[in-house]
Amino acid sequence: AQSVTQLDSQVPVFEEAPVELRCNYSSSVSVYLFWYVQYPNQGLQLLLKYLSGSTLVESINGFEAEFNKSQTSFHLRKPSVHISDTAEYFCAVEDWGTGGTSYGKLTFGQGTILTVHP
């Protein structure tokens, strides 16, 4: 069974500062990796995902994450945050090495609340 650990439950930063939200996972099979964002009173939205190919993936609003297989990590970064980035961020994994029986089954981390201060 896989597990996902988000090491920081809360990350406060000032506007325009860089930020890194950490995510580590454990799995005995190959995985797909996701970051979701949840704004207040809204559902989770997909921010970015790694399925295959380049280990560095980017979102349309300036976030990026790098898949590091040796360290089993998928940390989320942004070089300069905005007030509007304040939200809760969830890292998730999906096994794909189990013959298709785990299709769509996401295992989530505990979430990291990012608060951007002016």
Place this chain on the structure above:
Amino acid sequence: GAVVSQHPSRVICKSGTSVKIECRSLDFQATTMFWYRQFPKKSLMLMATSNEGSKATYEQGVEKDKFLINHASLTLSTLTVTSAHPEDSSFYICSASSEPYEQYFGPGTRLTVT
């Protein structure tokens, strides 16, 4: 983007009663829907996976007789919490998918059992 709604957003019920939560995909047909439960300061935990027209597949430890899931159409899935007790109080979230690696989440339903 694809929109998934949940109704109600909040519900309070008395212990021993049943409550139904609806999950709808508003602008796409969802072949698969997922139900999650989120405890305070905890991650989302998958409860069950349902495919339209077939029985739901429950995760280990989830009581299928307590959490009844119906996926009668490509746009609607329901979760019924039967004989609810205070320990069932939680935040329930559904997601809908029409293709691999793409899940769209509803805003969640806060259930409080008194």
